[in-house]
Amino acid sequence: MASLASMAIPDQSALAHRRSEARIAWMLVLPAIVLLFLFVLLPVAAVVVLGFTDFELGYGKFRFVGFENYAHLITDRTFRKSLWNTTVYTAIVAPVSILLGLGIALLIESETAARSVFRTAYFLPVASLIVAMATVWQYMFHPTIGPLNALLTLVGLPGPNWLGSSGTVLYSLSIIGVWQSAGFNMVLFLAGLTAIPRELYAAAEVDGAKSSLDRFLLVTWPMLGPTTLFVITISITNAVKVFETVKMLTDGGPNKASEVLLFTIYQEGFVYLRVGYASAMTVVFLLILVVLMFLQYRILDRRVHYT
Numbered sequence: 487m488a489s490l491a492s493m494a495i496p497d498q499s500a501l502a503h504r505r506s507e508a509r510i511a512w513m514l515v516l517p518a519i520v521l522l523f524l525f526v527l528l529p530v531a532a533v534v535v536l537g538f539t540d541f542e543l544g545y546g547k548f549r550f551v552g553f554e555n556y557a558h559l560i561t562d563r564t565f566r567k568s569l570w571n572t573t574v575y576t577a578i579v580a581p582v583s584i585l586l587g588l589g590i591a592l593l594i595e596s597e598t599a600a601r602s603v604f605r606t607a608y609f610l611p612v613a614s615l616i617v618a619m620a621t622v623w624q625y626m627f628h629p630t631i632g633p634l635n636a637l638l639t640l641v642g643l644p645g646p647n648w649l650g651s652s653g654t655v656l657y658s659l660s661i662i663g664v665w666q667s668a669g670f671n672m673v674l675f676l677a678g679l680t681a682i683p684r685e686l687y688a689a690a691e692v693d694g695a696k697s698s699l700d701r702f703l704l705v706t707w708p709m710l711g712p713t714t715l716f717v718i719t720i721s722i723t724n725a726v727k728v729f730e731t732v733k734m735l736t737d738g739g740p741n742k743a744s745e746v747l748l749f750t751i752y753q754e755g756f757v758y759l760r761v762g763y764a765s766a767m768t769v770v771f772l773l774i775l776v777v778l779m780f781l782q783y784r785i786l787d788r789r790v791h792y793t
Contacts (some may be wrong), residue, residue: 533772540555542760551762578660579725583666586664587675591672605676623735629650655743659735667724667725670720715782719782733752751764
């Protein structure tokens with residue numbers, strides 16, 4: 487009996503210790519849970535509810551209209567145009583910025599003398615103010631005094647109206663998007679490259695991988711799988727969420743040629759004050775992001791090698 491009592495006392499003390507640790511853990515995580523609920527979950531729930539109403543900012547009364555807002559989205563030419571523009575922008579910016587970021591990271595990783603200088607230079611676009619950089623790009627793309635058209639004139643080519651023409655404005659914004667994203671992707675790829683054991687390259691060279699391309703295909707690219715998956719996810723998400731450059735440089739023009747989803751949502755909610763309709767757009771926008779993330783992880787995660 488004494489032995490059983492002596493065994494029960496440590497069990498009770500261990501149980502009390504675990505409960506104390508659990509209480510401390512909940513106390514530590516509680517502020518994060520409250521902030522997540524107040525600033526993420528609650529606003530999302532409010533947007534979903536408002537998407538089923540005809541609420542307009544400034545009017546006290548509103549009514550539930552069911553799926554009327556979503557039915558209107560199907561026939562809304564502005565929404566379809568902004569959805570197409572967002573798709574084209576993402577299809578250009580995401581892959582180009584990923585490949586460019588990877589290429590820059592590989593070049594910097596192979597450079598030993600001025601690695602920190604190049605890393606800082608390429609990361610500057612990420613840390614720069616969007617407003618200031620938009621002003622610089624507006625000057626660069628200027629049809630008469632811009633340096634890009636000046637260079638084209640030197641080689642005998644006519645310079646387009648980069649931001650003022652419906653045929654070139656979206657591609658001009660895509661160039662800015664690539665410039666913004668490539669430096670951030672470079673930093674992520676550099677982190678992945680640093681984590682690759684150097685012994686793998688020596689082993690690959692012993693096995694016959696003599697050229698840099700062979701070592702990249704056999705060692706670097708497979709080992710960068712988790713980093714690449716993360717970079718693809720971040721790049722597509724950031725490209726779909728483009729707004730600042732559109733608002734500051736083109737305001738969705740000309741003729742809605744550069745209007746993207748977030749800009750359309752902004753226009754409906756804060757310019758036309760149709761909050762209910764803008765909320766329905768936001769729900770569709772969130773669903774697009776969720777579907778994209780799901781497809782990426784379903785398709786790409788199977789091909790990723792985790793160490």
